[in-house]
Amino acid sequence: MDPKLTMEQLVAELNKHNYQYYTLDAPVISDKEYDALYDQLVALEKETGMTLPDSPTQRVGGELLKGFVQHRHLAPLWSLDKAQNIEQLGSWNARAVRLVQDYNKKNPDNPLPELSYAVELKFDGLTLNLTYTNGRLVQAATRGNGVVGEGILPQIKTIKSVPLSIPYKDGTIEVQGEGIMNLSVLEEYNKTAAEPLKNARNGAAGALRNLNPKVTAERRLNAYFYNVGYSDNIRFDSHKEMMDFLRENHFKVNPYITYFDNFDDVMEQLAEIQERRSSLDYLIDGAVIKIVDMRTREALGYTDKFPRWAVAYKFEAEETTTVLESVSWNVGRTGKVTPLARVEAVELAGVTVQNCTLNNVGDIERKNLKYALGTRVFIRRSNDVIPEILGKVTEENDGGEIIYPEHCPACGFPLEMRGAHLFCNNKLNCRPQIIGRITHFASRDAMDIETFSDKTAGQLYDELNVHEAAELYELTFEQLVKLDRFGEKKAMNLLEAIEKSKGRDLASFLYALGIPNTGKSTAKMLADHYRDLHAVMKADIEELIALPDVGGIVAESIVNFFADPFVVAGIEKMLSLGVQAKAPEAPQAVKTDSFFSGKTVVLTGTLHQMTRDEASAQLEALGAKVTGSVSAKTDLLIAGEKAGSKLAKAKQLGIQVIEDEDEFIRLLNEEAN
Ligand SMILES: NC(=O)c1ccc[n+]([C@@H]2O[C@H](COP(=O)([O-])OP(=O)(O)OC[C@H]3O[C@@H](n4cnc5c(N)ncnc54)[C@H](O)[C@@H]3O)[C@@H](O)[C@H]2O)c1
Numbered sequence: 001m002d003p004k005l006t007m008e009q010l011v012a013e014l015n016k017h018n019y020q021y022y023t024l025d026a027p028v029i030s031d032k033e034y035d036a037l038y039d040q041l042v043a044l045e046k047e048t049g050m051t052l053p054d055s056p057t058q059r060v061g062g063e064l065l066k067g068f069v070q071h072r073h074l075a076p077l078w079s080l081d082k083a084q085n086i087e088q089l090g091s092w093n094a095r096a097v098r099l100v101q102d103y104n105k106k107n108p109d110n111p112l113p114e115l116s117y118a119v120e121l122k123f124d125g126l127t128l129n130l131t132y133t134n135g136r137l138v139q140a141a142t143r144g145n146g147v148v149g150e151g152i153l154p155q156i157k158t159i160k161s162v163p164l165s166i167p168y169k170d171g172t173i174e175v176q177g178e179g180i181m182n183l184s185v186l187e188e189y190n191k192t193a194a195e196p197l198k199n200a201r202n203g204a205a206g207a208l209r210n211l212n213p214k215v216t217a218e219r220r221l222n223a224y225f226y227n228v229g230y231s232d233n234i235r236f237d238s239h240k241e242m243m244d245f246l247r248e249n250h251f252k253v254n255p256y257i258t259y260f261d262n263f264d265d266v267m268e269q270l271a272e273i274q275e276r277r278s279s280l281d282y283l284i285d286g287a288v289i290k291i292v293d294m295r296t297r298e299a300l301g302y303t304d305k306f307p308r309w310a311v312a313y314k315f316e317a318e319e320t321t322t323v324l325e326s327v328s329w330n331v332g333r334t335g336k337v338t339p340l341a342r343v344e345a346v347e348l349a350g351v352t353v354q355n356c357t358l359n360n361v362g363d364i365e366r367k368n369l370k371y372a373l374g375t376r377v378f379i380r381r382s383n384d385v386i387p388e389i390l391g392k393v394t395e396e397n398d399g400g401e402i403i404y405p406e407h408c409p410a411c412g413f414p415l416e417m418r419g420a421h422l423f424c425n426n427k428l429n430c431r432p433q434i435i436g437r438i439t440h441f442a443s444r445d446a447m448d449i450e451t452f453s454d455k456t457a458g459q460l461y462d463e464l465n466v467h468e469a470a471e472l473y474e475l476t477f478e479q480l481v482k483l484d485r486f487g488e489k490k491a492m493n494l495l496e497a498i499e500k501s502k503g504r505d506l507a508s509f510l511y512a513l514g515i516p517n518t519g520k521s522t523a524k525m526l527a528d529h530y531r532d533l534h535a536v537m538k539a540d541i542e543e544l545i546a547l548p549d550v551g552g553i554v555a556e557s558i559v560n561f562f563a564d565p566f567v568v569a570g571i572e573k574m575l576s577l578g579v580q581a582k583a584p585e586a587p588q589a590v591k592t593d594s595f596f597s598g599k600t601v602v603l604t605g606t607l608h609q610m611t612r613d614e615a616s617a618q619l620e621a622l623g624a625k626v627t628g629s630v631s632a633k634t635d636l637l638i639a640g641e642k643a644g645s646k647l648a649k650a651k652q653l654g655i656q657v658i659e660d661e662d663e664f665i666r667l668l669n670e671e672a673n
């Protein structure tokens with residue numbers, strides 16, 4: 001096709017999406033898809049040397065919403081140059097280095113310093129520009145088109161961390177930051193919201209640009225500030241100075257800001273941020289690298305759209321759109337019947353996605369997905385779990401209907417709705433429930449029967465009619481060796497593994513039983529407290545509720561579980577077949593009269609004769625309290641090899657230090673005897 005025609009189409013399409021995204025806060029494609037179209041346009045503009053007048057590559061932001069007062073920014077607000085990969089980042093840096101060299105050639109008397117870099121997180125929210133005059137917050141605005149934004153002062157005032165007045169009173173300043181919705185807040189909000197928000201970015205942007213500040217307040221937004229864009233009277237020499245100014249004036253500055261003199265170290269830091277990404281309580285879509293020295297920034301200047309002294313390094317997108325093709329229903333070990341969505345295959349964060357979770361019937365209703373079959377939906381992937389469907393792209397209910405089953409897809413038993421979930425109550429004869437229970441029983445954290453998988457459980461069920469975990473202990477060599485794809489060796493190995501599992505401890509056994517709402521840590525707590533299987537089985541609700549981390553639901557689940565004669569019969573059978581469910585070893589009495597007793601001890605550096613965990617355990621047995629950081633409360637620091645800042649701090653505070661590992665081990669042994 002004629003490149004000009006393609007460009008015209010791309011410009012029209014991108015401008016439509018800009019309007020959806022910036023003006024309506026309701027994008028209909030993901031950022032990943034938008035960026036792909038944008039990059040295509042940039043490439044064509046470069047190739048043809050031509051730029052259409054309304055090209056989005058020439059402008060910042062989008063149209064303003066009616067109903068807000070307009071605010072003309074005292075200095076323009078920019079977009080950011082982007083790098084998608086290390087090469088592009090390298091060229092950004094190479095250009096900066098070259099520009100500095102050129103400058104220095106022209107100004108040999110007053111050269112710019114060597115480049116150094118600040119690395120910040122790139123928050124995914126809404127740009128904010130706050131105006132303070134003589135110490136008072138007088139206006140707050142969105143970025144708008146970069147020159148004029150929408151005044152949203154009443155909305156901004158609902159953000160509790162935004163200072164309404166600041167100590168700095170010398171004229172007018174404008175401060176930029178990002179308004180965000182914390183992910184934990186989004187989760188809470190969506191639990192009860194009539195209409196759940198699709199993501200935190202749209203949640204924050206939509207709330208800040210809502211004419212009713214009450215709506216903004218309900219979203220409990222947050223903000224991080226990163227720039228002083230304008231000031232009458234104050235100049236900064238460096239990024240650090242600017243950040244100090246922001247902190248001193250009570251703005252919330254993100255703690256993850258790092259500084260580097262070497263560009264290779266910047267790259268390393270990017271990898272680190274990427275790793276940290278999934279543990280943060282807010283969305284980031286990359287990192288921003290900024291040149292630290294302000295005079296260098298001035299020398300490098302701006303293009304029409306962005307500063308040359310900063311670049312955004314974009315991480316792989318976690319969100320995209322695809323078509324919801326079908327929904328199937330799966331039965332879990334507890335009888336819960338959950339929907340699994342099949343979607344049109346799509347690339348997301350380096351993997352091809354075809355299945356997505358829908359959680360439960362309640363979730364389908366709340367996300368308005370009941371009539372979404374065959375339509376486009378947003379999906380998001382976080383960590384390694386299978387992606388989740390966030391909602392429909394458009395509001396219309398024009399798709400096929402998702403039919404909720406009335407009967408168990410596996411056994412045909414009528415289903416019961418409990419809360420938001422469907423359940424099959426046919427515990428004793430529903431194949432996937434039985435296979436799920438036995439597989440869970442054999443799993444690593446439970447009875448740890450090696451080589452056992454859900455395939456094994458299925459085969460035992462189908463060919464040997466094994467219906468419950470207890471029957472594993474009755475299996476014979478003759479039975480196993482006849483199974484399809486089994487041989488003598490495999491049969492022997494499985495029998496040995498089953499035999500070995502008889503020695504598993506009480507906590508693992510309790511976990512293996514698969515008591516509803518009772519995970520590994522509760523099982524361990526029950527084992528430590530009761531130290532006897534029958535005592536757990538006899539416990540009543542009042543008793544259980546008094547235990548740490550046990551609420552009404554858990555207590556009830558435990559009591560109901562052991563009230564089932566089928567369960568009790570299975571347990572007794574296992575015990576009679578040699579399962580021990582051993583009580584945990586009694587904790588050793590903690591010494592109260594050792595050198596370490598009552599002391600607060602910190603371990604740092606590398607020990608060679610034992611791990612730090614082992615050392616901690618021994619110290620605790622000798623009555624010490626082992627903590628992680630050095631403070632005035634610390635009594636003793638054990639410093640292994642390459643001890644760093646903790647050792648320095650301890651010395652500074654005059655805390656007793658043992659730096660000789662042999663000496664430390666000798667003391668431990670002496671006191672233990
Ligand atoms: N899905 C869609 O339909 C659609 C449409 C338009 C734009 N978009 C998305 O928006 C992007 C365009 O972005 P843009 O021009 O609005 O912003 P940008 O990506 O160019 O980045 C500039 C913005 O980053 C923010 N930012 C966050 N942390 C920062 C920090 N530490 N320092 C400085 N700035 C920081 C600021 O708000 C600033 O305005 C596209 O890449 C695309 O992903 C999506």
Ligand SMILES: [Zn+2]
Binds near residue numbers: 410426
């Ligand atoms: Zn069933």
